[in-house]
Amino acid sequence: MTGTGEHERQRNPRGEGARLRGEILDAARELLAEGEPMTLRSVARRAGVAAPSIYRHFPDVDAIMAALADDAFAALTDVLERARAGGSTADERLIALGRAYLDEAAREPAVYRLMFGAQWDAAAALDVHPERAERFQVMGMNAFGLLVGAVEDCVRAGQSTSSDPRRDAAALWAGLHGLAGLRVAASLFDWPDGIDVTVIRSLARLTSR
Amino acid sequence: MTGTGEHERQRNPRGEGARLRGEILDAARELLAEGEPMTLRSVARRAGVAAPSIYRHFPDVDAIMAALADDAFAALTDVLERARAGGSTADERLIALGRAYLDEAAREPAVYRLMFGAQWDAAAALDVHPERAERFQVMGMNAFGLLVGAVEDCVRAGQSTSSDPRRDAAALWAGLHGLAGLRVAASLFDWPDGIDVTVIRSLARLTSR
């Protein structure tokens, strides 16, 4: 009994030290989701581990946040790619893509904010961690490429009047990002039903229905 | 000489103690703009004042942030109202309105994030400071009302095909919010020229040009 009543953590067996890494990330995600302050010590506490143990896996708290964002970018890209695969028509697929984006953002709003919330200013991050900033940019562009492709597909199928898919995909990205953010920030606002489809259809210039 | 080389602060004359309140807010705005940590002591330092002096004007740091947001909401509403007054046609006025929103957000992104960035979760804030949360909601709705009105004006003038101005104004709000946020967060992204007008025209369903 250590006095706190919490479960005694079992030390990981020999080859599996990396397991704690995952537990640290889970703990950080929990704190983020609960709006609790994220400090090295709070993460360690939540993970049920002494503070110095964090250093075996991360140089500092920022590295934990970066790892969280990395995972989240991968998950977002994955979700979007799967959404693009479903649906029978181009416009259905584009709408599914947009909704998947919104769902993924809503699933863990705090993590989404970490990715796109300008918590770490892009320009500043480029100075401090150029490789990290570049990786995020690449992952962001991959996701954006899926949007452009989906709009182009709709144009090709005669379901969008877009004359500049890249431009309209950028507008769509802004619309999705704004909707994702405002739905959290202005949760008391009475959002019209189907506002997500309204935004997607308008910005992608879909014609059907 | 106090050793730091900074200007010696002149104490305010008798009736003007409230002056420091403004200086504290300015200091907080500066720190926010620079991305510096905002603590009671850092604000006091920036204002050139001893830490306890803050208490004469604010009970805690959150109250300073709330005052900042209050001012910013007032400024936003003001800017939007003035934008609505200019322009000769309804659609010109709506576009001016949208651009004014974006300009105001870009002027002090950190303050804008304070207003709409879900830094303080609306639902939680409602528990802790009901009157503050309610005031923000009212001010947000005032600003939103201007958007709805501008879309309605365009419909009346035959310049928008919107059949549901409230819905389309909500979509427009999301688009503006997203554009404002992403332009800061993804500043390295190559945003197409005139993306702001593209978003406004699409979401407000403007017909002209």
Next chain:
DNA sequence: TGTACATCAGTGAACGCGCGTTCACTGATGTAC
């Protein structure tokens, strides 16, 4: 006109706390001989 006093704006020192970081360590477990 002079003076005692109240008020006002702001201070300096002190406190306890949680933080990040360091250090030498512990003790279980796999490995070499």
Next chain:
DNA sequence: TGTACATCAGTGAACGCGCGTTCACTGATGTAC
């Protein structure tokens, strides 16, 4: 098969620091008599 040793996963105590908050205070200035 037994045993010494290296490695690995994680710890506990300690440090200096900046934080929020309290307290009794200072000293200038307006006000009452």
